[in-house]
Amino acid sequence: xxxxxxxxxxxxxxxxxxxxxxxxxxxxxxxxxxxxxxxxxxxxxxxxxxxxxxxxxxxxxxxxxxxxxxxxxxxxxxxxxxxxxxxxxxxxxxxxxxxxxxxxxxxxxxxxxxxxxxxxxxxxxxxxxxxxxxxxxxxxxxxxxxxxxxxxxxxxxxxxxxxxxxxxxxxxxxxxxxxxxxxxxxxxxxxxxxxxxxxxxxxxxxxxxxxxxxxxxxxxxxxxxxxxxxxxxxxxxxxxxxxxxxxxxxxxxxxxxxxxxxxxxxxxxxxxxxxxxxxxxxxxxxxxxxxxxxxxxxxxxxxxxxxxxxxxxxxxxxxxxxxxxxxxxxxxxxxxxxxxxxxxxxxxxxxxxxxxxxxxxxxxxxxx
Numbered sequence: 001x002x003x004x005x006x007x008x009x010x011x012x013x014x015x016x017x018x019x020x021x022x023x024x025x026x027x028x029x030x031x032x033x034x035x036x037x038x039x040x041x042x043x044x045x046x047x048x049x050x051x052x053x054x055x056x057x058x059x060x061x062x063x064x065x066x067x068x069x070x071x072x073x074x075x076x077x078x079x080x081x082x083x084x085x086x087x088x089x090x091x092x093x094x095x096x097x098x099x100x101x102x103x104x105x106x107x108x109x110x111x112x113x114x115x116x117x118x119x120x121x122x123x124x125x126x127x128x129x130x131x132x133x134x135x136x137x138x139x140x141x142x143x144x145x146x147x148x149x150x151x152x153x154x155x156x157x158x159x160x161x162x163x164x165x166x167x168x169x170x171x172x173x174x175x176x177x178x179x180x181x182x183x184x185x186x187x188x189x190x191x192x193x194x195x196x197x198x199x200x201x202x203x204x205x206x207x208x209x210x211x212x213x214x215x216x217x218x219x220x221x222x223x224x225x226x227x228x229x230x231x232x233x234x235x236x237x238x239x240x241x242x243x244x245x246x247x248x249x250x251x252x253x254x255x256x257x258x259x260x261x262x263x264x265x266x267x268x269x270x271x272x273x274x275x276x277x278x279x280x281x282x283x284x285x286x287x288x289x290x291x292x293x294x295x296x297x298x299x300x301x302x303x304x305x306x307x308x309x310x311x312x313x314x315x316x317x318x319x320x321x322x323x324x325x326x327x328x329x330x331x332x333x334x335x336x337x338x339x340x341x342x343x344x345x346x347x348x349x350x351x352x353x354x355x356x357x358x359x360x361x362x363x364x365x366x367x368x
Contacts, residue, residue, distance in 0.1 A: 010351035013314075014060070014344055020318040021056055021340040025065070026105040029072035034321070034333045042333050045105040047073065047122040048171065049338050051129055055236070056341035059348045070133070070141035073126055076108045077150045088156045099123055099157065101173065116169030118176065120161065121232075124185030127154055128237065131192020148198050155193065155201050158186055164212040170221075171229040172264055177221040181229035183213045188237035213239065218247045220265070226251040227265045231290045235297075249294070252287075260313055260323035262287025271322060271331055282322040282331070285313040289342035296349045307350055310343065319343045 024032045026045075031053040034042035050069055057065040077084065077099075084099065092098050100110040101119040130151060133141050142148055163186045170179040187209040194201035213233075217240070220227035230248045233240045240248065256263045261283030264270070274280035288310040295303035313319055318335025 007351055010347045014347050014351065017318065017340050017344050017347075018056065018060065020335050021053065021337060021344065022065075024053070024335075024337045024340075025069075028106055028108070029068035030103070030105040031069065031337050032105060033338070034336050040333055042336075043105075044102045044111060046102050047076075048101065048119065048125055051122070051125040053337040053341045054129070056344040056348075059345050066133070067141055070126075070130065071143070072108075074130075074141065074147050074150060076103055077154065078146055079108050080110070081150060081153065084150075084153050084157050088153065088160045091160050091162070095169075098161070116173030116176075118168045119170065119173060119182070120158070120163050120166060120168040121171055121179070121182035121185035121229075123154060123158065124163075124182070124187070124189035127151070127189030127193050128185065129192075131189065131194070131196060134196045135192060142196065151193060151196070151199055155190065155199065155205070158190065159202070159205055162208075164208040171232070172270075175223070177223055178212070178216065179227075179229070180213055180216040180220050181227065181232050183209055183216065184233040184237050184239045187213060187239050191239075210239075217244055218251060224265050226255050228252065228256055228262050228284060228287050228290075229264070231287070231294065235290070235294050249291075253291075256287070257291075258283040259309070259326070260328065261285045262291070271324060273324070280325040282324060284322045284339075285310070285319050285330075286336070286339040286342045288313065289339070289346040292346040293342065293349060296346070303350065307346060310346060313339075314343070 021031075024035070026032065030045040031050050032043055033046055033049045034040060050073060054066050054069050057063075080099070083097075087097060087099070095114070095118045096112065098118045099122075100117045101122050102111045102115060102117070103109065104111070130141055142151065164183055165178065167176040167178050168182050169176055170182050187206060190201050190206050190209070193199045194206070219225055220230050226248075231252060234245050234248060252262065255266065263281035263283055266281070267277040268281040269277050271282040272280045288306050292303050292306040292310055295306060313323070315330065315334060319339040320330035321333035321336040321339060323330045
């Protein structure tokens with residue numbers, strides 16, 4: 001039997017993984033981080049995860065799902081508006097006073113236990129996507145005056161906490177430092193919502209962020225020279241120059257790239273069996289998809305290389321969060337919604353290019 005062409009194979013995989021990702025969405029519109037399991041703690045909704053999980057539905061044009069999720073996210077902020085108001089009046093001093101990163105998927109209540117809850121990049125991420133959706137008119141998420149009011153308050157919140165110099169727990173919810181990835185997310189968020197009528201973003205908020213980001217780069221933070229989180233500065237945020245992009249990619253590939261994924265940073269203790277923290281770092285699957293998405297835009301050969309590596313991470317249950325170092329054993333957070341989404345985006349982008357190429361060759365053949 002003749003093997004199906006790659007465009008067909010990729011399309012089938014996209015459809016298959018969209019179903020897996022849809023299974024993580026609750027009636028409220030929020031996505032769980034992974035399959036519902038109290039044991040793993042991933043039966044909760046993260047702001048950041050919802051941002052990344054929704055991107056898959058954006059690329060396939062499922063705006064109904066996207067709008068439902070962002071309506072839920074705006075409802076979360078409105079439910080906790082009093083807390084945001086307090087933080088605007090006076091910069092918070094304790095982590096519990098900041099906007100939290102995790103919420104109950106049905107009640108929208110905060111989870112109060114300490115979890116590196118201070119994550120400025122999550123707020124920047126949501127603002128970024130709201131701005132993009134409104135500006136491109138592909139989806140509309142600001143539906144009323146309350147939505148517009150709370151978006152303006154999120155801008156004021158970033159101003160109050162002085163995000164450009166504020167130590168936070170960052171994408172990995174760990175030690176508080178000034179993170180390039182967090183500053184970059186806030187810059188991107190402020191830039192995109194500034195284009196929405198009725199949303200006021202003082203120019204200095206963006207300028208201060210850009211100055212701080214350029215001072216941090218090429219490092220992620222004072223403690224980390226290179227970090228997987230820095231890929232977000234290239235995509236989706238696009239807040240770095242070409243030379244900065246190339247340096248980030250070079251550092252990530254040289255220091256963090258492994259066979260089954262990308263480690264988050266050197267010495268990462270998460271799922272690390274080595275007491276000294278090095279050489280046994282877990283390999284995160286979405287790192288390969290992330291590299292595929294980035295390279296697809298300017299280096300098709302490298303994009304194909306990372307796509308092939310990415311396809312090796314697929315399992316019968318879906319795409320895992322990570323593989324244990326130097327093995328094909330994966331952890332229990334499978335499927336991870338974030339990994340599923342980037343897997344879909346990478347396949348969709350590559351498939352679109354392949355379909356165009358096939359059609360182009362078919363036209364040339366027909367002319368002959």
